[in-house]
Amino acid sequence: MTKTIRSLERGLQVLKALNAAPISSLQDVHRLTRIPKPTLLRILLTLEQSGIVSRRLADGRYRVSSGLTRLTRKPDRYDRVAEAAAPVLDRLCQKVSWPSDLMVPAGDHLEVRETSRTQSPFMTYYSKDRVGMPVNWLLSAVGRAYLAYCPEHERKKVISLLRKSDRQENWLARDQKRLDEVLSETRERGYGLRDPAFVGGPYGTQAPDGLAGMAVPLRDGSRVHGVINIIWPRAARPIEDLVRDCLPDLRAAAEEIVAELRGHKSV
Amino acid sequence: MTKTIRSLERGLQVLKALNAAPISSLQDVHRLTRIPKPTLLRILLTLEQSGIVSRRLADGRYRVSSGLTRLTRKPDRYDRVAEAAAPVLDRLCQKVSWPSDLMVPAGDHLEVRETSRTQSPFMTYYSKDRVGMPVNWLLSAVGRAYLAYCPEHERKKVISLLRKSDRQENWLARDQKRLDEVLSETRERGYGLRDPAFVGGPYGTQAPDGLAGMAVPLRDGSRVHGVINIIWPRAARPIEDLVRDCLPDLRAAAEEIVAELRGHKSV
């Protein structure tokens, strides 16, 4: 078992303390962290030389400097979803034994942002490099689940984009009546399924993957942050079995992810 | 001499590397940092348990998580100025032996955001707790330097605010003609001086501080980030002496601070 590094932990602890009290004397940090002062001096000197904190000339108090800000990346909306989903999908996979993907919109397709395929004992084709894989909007379980629950204007935008596409896989975008039927069915059912004629494979290919899947959206109010699914070899089990056994878990997972995202916001 | 903590330095180094390459395998981080992998594993585990990085389920790669974002504070405009000014004012004080303040607008007054009074060997009244001290807009050297160079609309806003004030120290706000004269003089001169009748002391008091001062703005294009000054006991030296000896240094300091602020932006 790998051990953690205590001195690094303490350094981060000091950083957190300085963030809770943005301008602090050594004494303040000491009160907050209970770390002995000589040690704090060394930690703060280290942080200072790394450009993470600086000292106020006026009174020598410490403050987090813009050095930390420069360490922070633009927070991509979907990155946060992926991060929140990862541990939940991991647990879900442990529980139901079948893997899941997290998919998010990406223009004329959805793309995989996270997956537990590597975790599943039964999924031999666990190609890594799965992240970023494009998936069809209108025929896949995930695309249908997303479109069925996302806000009206977002749905319209996607469909009008697909209507302009000349790929034959997007034919459904031009059959508004049939598409509305499909989406209503999805809403009534409460989860997304593949089109019976859809064989899977990345968007732009027709490589049959032999899988079946069911998908639920990550709904937060009227917003949809993405979709998660459960997939399994089509030959292994009929859809009804999986729905009966796993749908409640899948739904719980979706709710957990959304709750996590909500929590972050409030903090 | 206090030493720094190597393991903490390395932890921060990893954080910087992960920021340069937001999603990295252990190998990637190793290439970037040249730190041995077993050590990296321990560092990354520590960062992970502190919520600073997380691992992608799909392939186990590391990514900076929103935990870091939560460690970052809203960047107050003037805090960045203070931070950039601190080392420059420190050096300036070492060179000219007289201390400086950094002042920024704060409603109906300016306030001290940073000061090198503690550094000066000659300034016995170095009260700490100087940060936050309010200073008069229209009579002080700093206020005049700021108003002389800040954008029109900002000047108008300040003056109209002061016109509503019933403090007698703000009488000049109601004498537009005299005020314009004062500001023109300041511009021609190139630096701000106290009103001859102004005795100093915080805004709202008339406590004579026995000081003299000269002030230059931190000009960045049409913007003014704040003002820095040099102060000395009025009895010690006539203004002309200080202008001759120190004004070039003061101006250079102002330019250095502005350059630093510009640099941060571009990075």
Next chain:
DNA sequence: ATCCTGCATTTCATCTGGTGGAAGGCATGC
């Protein structure tokens, strides 16, 4: 099949480098 390569992870003997109690300075308050 088998070998090979590249990467992640674990182990463990070595000894560096982090630690914190004690003491020294240096202001300010009484």
Next chain:
DNA sequence: GCATGCCTTCCACCAGATGAAATGCAGGAT
């Protein structure tokens, strides 16, 4: 004047960080 509170330095101790070497593991080539 002395007392107090805080920052800083010193230094002897040894926990804890370190990294070379070994192990494990998956994918690609032959």
